[in-house]
Amino acid sequence: MDLSAEQQAIINAPLAPLAVIACAGSGKTATAVRRLVEMRRLLADSRARVALLSFSNVAVDTFRQSYQTLAQTLPNGAGRSRVDFETLDGFITSHILRPHAYRTMGSQRAAFLVTGTEPFLSGFTCRRDPFPLPITDMKVGFENNELFFYYDFQGNIKRLDQNAASLAVRRLGRTGAYTHDLGRYWAYHTLIDQPLILRALVRRYPHVLVDESQDIGLLHQAILELLMRAGVQVSLIGDPNQSIYEFAGANGMFLRDYHRREEVTAFSLTRNYRSRPSIQAIANHISGRNDEPHRPIDPGTHGVYFIGYSNPELPGLLDAFHAEVANLGMRIENAAILCRSSKLADQLAGVNEPSGRGIVKHFVEAALHRDMHGRFQDAYKAVVRGIVSLLDGPPQGLLASLSHPAHDRSLQDLRRRLWAFSREVETGLPSSELPAMDSWHPLMLARVRTLLQEIHQDFGMVPTDNLGHKLARTGLPAGPLGAGADLAAERGPRIRVGTVHHVKGESIDAVLYVATRPHLQAMLDGVETELGRIGYVAVTRACNLLWLAVPSAALREMRPALLAAGFQEAGDR
Ligand SMILES: Nc1ncnc2c1ncn2[C@@H]1O[C@H](COP(=O)(O)OP(=O)(O)OP(=O)(O)O)[C@@H](O)[C@H]1O
Numbered sequence: 001m002d003l004s005a006e007q008q009a010i011i012n013a014p015l016a017p018l019a020v021i022a023c024a025g026s027g028k029t030a031t032a033v034r035r036l037v038e039m040r041r042l043l044a045d046s047r048a049r050v051a052l053l054s055f056s057n058v059a060v061d062t063f064r065q066s067y068q069t070l071a072q073t074l075p076n077g078a079g080r081s082r083v084d085f086e087t088l089d090g091f092i093t094s095h096i097l098r099p100h101a102y103r104t105m106g107s108q109r110a111a112f113l114v115t116g117t118e119p120f121l122s123g124f125t126c127r128r129d130p131f132p133l134p135i136t137d138m139k140v141g142f143e144n145n146e147l148f149f150y151y152d153f154q155g156n157i158k159r160l161d162q163n164a165a166s167l168a169v170r171r172l173g174r175t176g177a178y179t180h181d182l183g184r185y186w187a188y189h190t191l192i193d194q195p196l197i198l199r200a201l202v203r204r205y206p207h208v209l210v211d212e213s214q215d216i217g218l219l220h221q222a223i224l225e226l227l228m229r230a231g232v233q234v235s236l237i238g239d240p241n242q243s244i245y246e247f248a249g250a251n252g253m254f255l256r257d258y259h260r261r262e263e264v265t266a267f268s269l270t271r272n273y274r275s276r277p278s279i280q281a282i283a284n285h286i287s288g289r290n291d292e293p294h295r296p297i298d299p300g301t302h303g304v305y306f307i308g309y310s311n312p313e314l315p316g317l318l319d320a321f322h323a324e325v326a327n328l329g330m331r332i333e334n335a336a337i338l339c340r341s342s343k344l345a346d347q348l349a350g351v352n353e354p355s356g357r358g359i360v361k362h363f364v365e366a367a368l369h370r371d372m373h374g375r376f377q378d379a380y381k382a383v384v385r386g387i388v389s390l391l392d393g394p395p396q397g398l399l400a401s402l403s404h405p406a407h408d409r410s411l412q413d414l415r416r417r418l419w420a421f422s423r424e425v426e427t428g429l430p431s432s433e434l435p436a437m438d439s440w441h442p443l444m445l446a447r448v449r450t451l452l453q454e455i456h457q458d459f460g461m462v463p464t465d466n467l468g469h470k471l472a473r474t475g476l477p478a479g480p481l482g483a484g485a486d487l488a489a490e491r492g493p494r495i496r497v498g499t500v501h502h503v504k505g506e507s508i509d510a511v512l513y514v515a516t517r518p519h520l521q522a523m524l525d526g527v528e529t530e531l532g533r534i535g536y537v538a539v540t541r542a543c544n545l546l547w548l549a550v551p552s553a554a555l556r557e558m559r560p561a562l563l564a565a566g567f568q569e570a571g572d573r
Pocket residue numbers: 001002003004007022023024025026027028029030239242273274504505506507540
């Protein structure tokens with residue numbers, strides 16, 4: 001790869017904290033992993049380790065694989081294996097929470113994550129008027145160097161009575177349980193209460209590199225600040241204009257302001273390797289930046305178009321996009337239809353509300369995810385919810401541990417068994433194309449019963465009584481669960497539909513972004529708001545073809561601004 005001068009400068013910078021602000025498609029992955037190799041070269045035989053942290057397991061795996069190839073250039077014995085790749089939360093969990101937090105929590109057992117649906121949590125609430133707040137709705141903020149408890153009221157922060165909240169959190173802490181937010185709270189306090197742990201971490205990881213740093217939340221920042229004060233050199237790399245997790249306390253400010261610190265050196269990446277110049281021009285218009293396209297101008301039929309839609313016309317618009325992708329010789333697996341909300345994504349993908357009642361609904365949902373939409377991960381998670389609901393007093397934390405693969409390796413075998421059940425039509429969850437009442441239901445019941453017996457025998461987890469009653473067939477249709485499944489099969493593979501959040505970090509050949517009027521307005525107004533940044537992320541995923549679907553009712557008013565931004569109107573090709 002022919003690296004740019006900007007990329008080289010970052011890779012070869014001295015061993016010190018860096019702040020790298022990069023535009024979309026600028027090769028952050030390639031740069032960060034090469035920087036890591038160079039850091040390892042500079043550290044030579046030092047026993048110190050370097051951690052490269054990101055926010056998704058996919059990103060972590062990409063870094064790991066890429067490093068394994070590139071690190072071949074390091075001399076033998078240069079400590080090349082002393083690097084760790086993890087998600088930021090994974091790092092906090094494996095180095096602080098799991099091994100050490102129980103002492104600070106006053107618990108007799110190792111800390112464990114809960115998803116929020118575990119029945120025992122109903123006994124944990126925080127005093128609040130007029131109704132107590134479930135502890136799972138409690139959030140932790142960070143202001144003026146202090147943590148505080150609050151809850152979200154229609155998008156606003158409402159501070160809780162701090163004493164009452166702290167009492168509730170400590171009571172839950174004594175059981176060893178934590179929610180995502182409370183996990184970070186306990187990690188922070190563990191580092192303060194147990195300075196030996198902090199010192200050991202600094203010795204082990206004197207250098208930490210955080211990719212996608214715009215996603216660092218306030219509590220993550222609080223933990224990183226403790227590590228930095230104790231001596232860890234932290235480098236941040238990311239794009240503040242792609243900060244789309246504000247609801248989780250990540251607004252990109254930590255990254256944006258990091259270069260102001262005395263010990264930090266600022267760098268930037270301003271060349272987009274991903275998108276055609278016409279797409280890059282729109283990205284510049286939205287972000288107010290002047291980033292440079294790497295790819296040459298090429299007039300072909302690919303490009304950027306807007307097109308009006310009304311709700312009844314949406315299926316036709318999706319078909320037209322599908323046809324255009326095929327016409328241009330692109331692969332449909334490299335195309336995506338994106339929107340802001342998961343509700344609209346489900347509607348566009350044709351996901352129906354699952355039929356059936358109670359626990360049966362989980363299995364119906366799983367079968368539909370698998371058979372109609374090819375969403376195997378979602379199918380697995382629905383099966384996990386169904387099976388855990390059928391266990392009598394399941395081990396605490398089981399639902400969360402099974403749902404988040406990275407969190408607990410001891411459950412590998414059970415996870416495999418549940419994966420097999422959720423995938424295998426012949427031996428596990430039956431096909432949604434069977435008549436639901438008379439064929440799918442009895443088969444499902446018999447196979448769930450067998451699976452529960454095996455789980456009892458092999459893992460010691462006892463099933464509940466009255467399985468037949470809990471898995472009654474009430475509310476199931478006489479015909480197939482996925483009415484229309486035959487039709488879907490006949491139409492062949494379809495372009496995937498998802499939210500913008502789902503495709504963060506990806507390069508996608510052809511993108512159709514289905515926007516509402518507020519989404520469009522926010523995007524055209526720039527990247528100051530989160531909604532505007534979501535539009536920026538959607539646009540900058542596209543390599544070659546970008547279609548923007550605009551509500552017909554807004555077309556007249558928005559046309560001038562869309563043309564000014566660099567879009568062409570679809571009919572004008
Ligand atoms: N020097 C280079 N020469 C050619 N291609 C490059 C170079 N650097 C990176 N690329 C390519 O650019 C593409 C985009 O890179 P990458 O996905 O890392 O971008 P990114 O900065 O993470 O983008 P985003 O933040 O928008 O997800 C990749 O296909 C990568 O291989």
